[in-house]
Amino acid sequence: MARYxxxxxxxxxxxxxxxxxxxxxxxxxxxxxxxxxxxxxxQGLPVVIGGARRRPDDALLQKHAGxxxxxxxxxxxxxxxxxxxxxVITTATYAARQFGVGSAMGLMKAAKLCxxxxxxxxxxxxxxRYSRRFKDVITEIAPLMEDRGVDEVYIDFTEVPGGQRDGxxxxxxxxxxxxxxxxxxxxxxxxxPNKLIAKMASEFNKPKGISIVMPDDLQALxxxxxxxxxxxxxxxxxxxxxxxGIHTIGELAARERxxxxxxxxKSYGAWLHEAAWGRDERPVVTESEPVSLSRETTFERDLHAxxxxxxxxxxxxxxxxxxxxxxxxxxYVGKTIGIKLRYDDFRSVTRDQTLEHYTAEVKTIRLAAGxxxxxxxxxxxxxxxxxxxxxxxxxxxxxxxxxxxxDKNKSESEAINSGANTLPLF
DNA sequence: TCTGGGGTCCTTTTCCTT
DNA sequence: TCTGAAGGAAAAGGACCC
Numbered sequence: 001m002a003r004y005x006x007x008x009x010x011x012x013x014x015x016x017x018x019x020x021x022x023x024x025x026x027x028x029x030x031x032x033x034x035x036x037x038x039x040x041x042x043q044g045l046p047v048v049i050g051g052a053r054r055r056p057d058d059a060l061l062q063k064h065a066g067x068x069x070x071x072x073x074x075x076x077x078x079x080x081x082x083x084x085x086x087x088v089i090t091t092a093t094y095a096a097r098q099f100g101v102g103s104a105m106g107l108m109k110a111a112k113l114c115x116x117x118x119x120x121x122x123x124x125x126x127x128x129r130y131s132r133r134f135k136d137v138i139t140e141i142a143p144l145m146e147d148r149g150v151d152e153v154y155i156d157f158t159e160v161p162g163g164q165r166d167g168x169x170x171x172x173x174x175x176x177x178x179x180x181x182x183x184x185x186x187x188x189x190x191x192x193p194n195k196l197i198a199k200m201a202s203e204f205n206k207p208k209g210i211s212i213v214m215p216d217d218l219q220a221l222x223x224x225x226x227x228x229x230x231x232x233x234x235x236x237x238x239x240x241x242x243x244x245g246i247h248t249i250g251e252l253a254a255r256e257r258x259x260x261x262x263x264x265x266k267s268y269g270a271w272l273h274e275a276a277w278g279r280d281e282r283p284v285v286t287e288s289e290p291v292s293l294s295r296e297t298t299f300e301r302d303l304h305a306x307x308x309x310x311x312x313x314x315x316x317x318x319x320x321x322x323x324x325x326x327x328x329x330x331x332y333v334g335k336t337i338g339i340k341l342r343y344d345d346f347r348s349v350t351r352d353q354t355l356e357h358y359t360a361e362v363k364t365i366r367l368a369a370g371x372x373x374x375x376x377x378x379x380x381x382x383x384x385x386x387x388x389x390x391x392x393x394x395x396x397x398x399x400x401x402x403x404x405x406x407d408k409n410k411s412e413s414e415a416i417n418s419g420a421n422t423l424p425l426f
Numbered sequence: 427t428c429t430g431g432g433g434t435c436c437t438t439t440t441c442c443t444t
Numbered sequence: 445t446c447t448g449a450a451g452g453a454a455a456a457g458g459a460c461c462c
Contacts, residue, residue: 050430088430106428122430149433149462234460267436296431336454346429352455386431 019215021157021168022284023142023191024198025175027134028207030151031091033185034130035120039077040070046096046117048080050089050107074118081115083107086298090122127151134179134187141175146284154195156284167191167212176210196280197222199231218278223250230275237264237272252276289394293332294340295322296386302344305378305426312385313426319387320369324362327389333358334389337368341376342384351375358393365389373426 027033031049036042064072087107099114110117131150139145142163144156155175157163162171168191179187190201192213200222204211213221227249228238240263246252252260253276261269274280297319303312327333338352351372359365369387 086428086430088428090430104429109428152462232460236459265437291434292432294432298430338455348457350456354454384430 018158018164020193021163021191022193022195022198023155023157023168023172023175023189024195024202025138025153025155025187025189026202026206027151028186028188029091029093030130030185031122031127032093034127035123036093037184038069038126039072039120041072041074042077042093042118044095045074045093046099046101046114047093047120048089048096048101048107048110048114048117049091049120049122050083050087050110077118077120079115080107080111080117080119083111083119085300092117124150130183130185133183134185137178137182138175141178142171144284144286146286154198154284157191167214169210169212172210172212176208194278194280195282195284196231196275197278200225200229203229215278219250222278223248223253225249227252227276230272232271232275237268240264249276290330290332290392292336292388292390292392293323293326293330293334294338294386294388295319295326296340296384298342298384299382302381302383304381309426312382315385316369316373316387316426317366319385320366321362323387323389324360324365327360327392331395332392333360333395334392335359336388336390337365337372338388338390339369339372339376340384340386340388341382344381344383346383348384349376352390354391358391358395360389360395370426 032047035047035049060072060076060078063076085107089101089103089105089107089110091103092101092110096114096117099117101110101113101117107119127150135145135147135153138153138155142155142157142160144160146154148154157168157171160171162174165171172189172191176187176189179185186208188202188206188209188211190198190204190211190213192198192201193215197213197218201211201213202209204221226238226247227233227241228235230249233241241247241252244263246255252272255273255276257270257273260272263269264272297315299315305312335356335358336352336354338350340348340350342348353368353372355364355368365387
């Protein structure tokens with residue numbers, strides 16, 4: 001909090017002491033909007049963007065090679081009804097939502113609800129490019145920005161020129177307009193005394209909304225909302241709250257702190273109480289280091305450790321390679337190697353192993369992950385396999401240190417190898 | 427007939443050491 | 445040598461988020 005108190009030394013504008021103003025900015029239907037910039041002819045149509053393993057528009061692009069994307073006839077786009085395979089919807093346009101399809105729904109189920117919907121693949125690279133562009137626009141105007149994923153950020157307005165005017169509305173407008181001018185994309189912004197409230201506020205007026213919440217507005221604007229609107233209250237907690245007759249944030253605020261602690265534990269119970277009262281002192285964090293890095297994949301069909309050994313082995317090795325490549329590209333080494341697998345009945349299990357030394361080597365990762373694999377039940381069929389490296393540390397650009405790490409990795413590999421010669425599974 | 431992938435953080439369990 | 449307590453670290457799982 002101290003960081004955000006108004007400067008004591010400079011008696012700035014005498015009448016208007018600066019109060020903490022935090023904005024949450026959320027891009028409106030980000031993925032879909034980016035796709036519509038590319039394919040404007042799909043405007044207003046039901047479009048679903050989904051986790052298709054094969055790009056459903058590959059054939060489309062091939063067939064119309066040379067033609068500007070915006071001139072590809074709508075009738076040629078792949079339809080949901082023609083899709084067969086696993087996958088879920090990542091996002092859907094408003095027109096598609098009319099049919100009851102939405103994020104996280106299985107594609108097969110969605111195809112029944114809206115067979116005529118167009119299906120586009122998820123193009124993360126493109127979304128990341130737009131993400132970088134809109135974030136650059138923001139930091140030009142307000143440098144204290146916290147990245148919250150590809151389409152969301154928090155911004156500290158407190159000390160930004162104009163950040164106090166109208167509770168932050170003018171600055172929010174400026175940012176909205178600048179982002180639209182630079183990218184053609186719209187966003188919604190909530191400005192409030194802290195991140196918790198700002199996050200809720202940004203949802204008030206979607207799309208293209210600006211919502212201002214002042215400290216005194218808690219009762220009127222926040223308390224009537226369902227508890228589920230609190231960022232950090234998910235379906236499980238909501239269910240427990242409902243069971244106790246707590247439906248709104250106001251009802252939650254009315255509960256004794258001690259009672260909540262009794263039901264939800266010391267830490268989470270106390271946090272729920274604070275949240276209901278709109279209290280949140282978390283700073284806007286402009287930089288952070290990753291804790292773990294992982295790769296996982298769901299198979300086209302469930303695989304069996306023995307019957308599909310070769311296939312699983314290849315997938316497993318590929319996952320290790322991808323994690324290792326990611327680590328090296330991003331400049332990290334880690335020392336906790338883990339696997340995750342999901343059985344055909346959707347239960348998942350994880351196994352971890354912490355090494356003596358940090359590594360980013362495929363071989364070491366593969367060996368350690370192989371040992372983890374030996375500790376799980378492989379009689380059931382699997383639908384997902386993942387490999388993770390945790391306890392990350394940034395690797396020095398310094399060559400000597402790198403070489404040292406490599407040497408250690410080498411001996412580590414050998415050590416693991418000698419203990420593992422009874423053969424890893426895949 | 428279903429239910430992605432990449433993360434973080436917290437709690438509980440397990441294991442090791444003293 | 446066995447047992448149990450205590451505490452810490454690592455492992456496992458769960459909830460949540462985008």
